[in-house]
Amino acid sequence: MSAIAAPPRRVVAYAAPVLVALFILPSVLPQYQTVLLSYGLIFAIAALGFNLLLGYTGLLSFGHSAYFGTGAYAVAFIVKYLRIQSMEAFVLGGILASALVAGLFGFLCVRYTRIFFGILTLALSQVLWSLAFKFFWVTGGTDGLRVPTPTLLGGTVRMAVGAAEDKLGFLAYRYYYYVLALFVISVAVMWVIVHSPFGKALQAIRDNETRAEFVGVQVWRYRWVAFLISGIFTGLAGALWVPLNGLTTPDILVWTFSGKIVFFTVLGGFQTFFGPIIGAVIYNYLETYAVGHTVYWQLVLGVVLVVLVLALPAGIVGTVNRLRLRLARAS
């Protein structure tokens, strides 16, 4: 079993320096940049989960905002009703809540594929959005719910009282490493999942459902489990996102947010393992700078998406891989 999970030497050679860089960056970068990078890593966890469905199982969900939002709102409810501020409780709550919702929604959705799957996931995510939007006495409506800075590692790491450390400093340093740790764990777990027999079965389903069924794969159940795992990863991302943002609003439940998650994944390249991660980080920078420089940032992103689909359908990582192959062949 361990043999399947061990990454090839080439991947280690690329991943190790990146990991070291991610570890050093907070001491080099300005605080704001580190926070921005945290957002990128969080979105990368969401994209990683999303891609288990799109890239490995062949199902395009247009409703992943539901699980991201469930993770985020679960945290907000923990603060509001249980008055707990521990990050471990947030992560656990976010994972459990998103598992519950993804388990239920997935059970309904995986009976269909292609466009019907997409529309069903979208319709169900909109149910959650409209509830968050209308039940303002529970969810705060469009004002959303505030989430204070949490304590980390069972309360042992907390924001220093007084002038020693402000909120931004806490988020840009301690919280960043917390996110980084969970990001690394998520990547490792997902790597093991997609390279396990289960992951191979998903790819078989994606490539040819009928054959997979004849070989003895229980298509329906495998898809449901993939949906569940995908939702949990995205929910975890939502739970990590909330303390960083300080606020959760129905905007993260609306279907256009699901479109963004699809955008990350395709930007990086959904046929590769690392594509969605790179896509999410780059998208985050792209959106932040587009929003900072023009009110017409949606126009910028829309043009990028259209050009991407027309000219670079393999995404950034897919295109780089292809170029490298061509260079290797030429030499």
Place this chain on the structure above:
Amino acid sequence: MDTLLIHVLNALLYASVLFLIAGGLSLIYGVMRIVNLAHGNLYAFGAYVTAWAIGRILGGAPDASVALYALLPVGAVAAAALGAVLEPTLLRPLYKRAEEYQLLITFGLLLILEDMMRLLWGPYPLSISPLYEGLGSLHIGESIYPTYNLLVIVIGGLAAAALWAFVYRTQFGVVLRATSQNMRMASALGVNVNRVYVEAFTLGCFMAGLGGAIIVPQQGAVLGMGVDALVLAFVVVVIGGLGSLEGALIGALLVGVVRELGITFFPEIELAVLYLMAAVVLLIRPAGLLGRA
């Protein structure tokens, strides 16, 4: 009794506009097998163009002359023209590619169109309410009802009838239905599929634009109206059946009635009920009430 009649009229008003949007969406899906996520933006585009054009003529005048009502469809024509440009340039290269890319490109288009409207007409709503108020109101028993709403219902009904006649009673309709049933066979029989596609897309956009154009005197044109309308149009086509015009009509009526009931009796869960209806129909009959699998 009067209140009941008013509720029915409101439901019909809502259904008329929804049918125009969802009917276009369904027509495009039926012929081209593309779910156009930017369809709601074409509805918004129609609303903006009409509001802008009539607003220019109106100036600050509080009264609307009758001639202005004849100008309402200008938004529909503009949306159709936009559709006629978009289909060959953006969508045509993608028909042979996976569905994911078609959805994505229309999502990109949604983002672009949303901001184009902000760029062209600014962030503030456009309104041409003199046209709405200009028709006055009717007395129904003891209640009053705006006459303009009746005009919208009539236009919606006429549009549905015209569309039916167009699809089932003309030469073009035959070609359209043939292409929708079997694109390859139609092509082999000499149908110019590219032309049918661009015509169907244009017609779908025209309907969406018309929906926007006739509702804008009542509601005004605001940013985000397209995105909101799209999801409701989705609910309609999912209930009625993707690709079925009769389905879109029934779906629009059903959604209109439920929405009106919802606003009166269960405002908190009105939207949730609509989306749940769509989900339940998808689960029981994935092809919709009147769709073919």
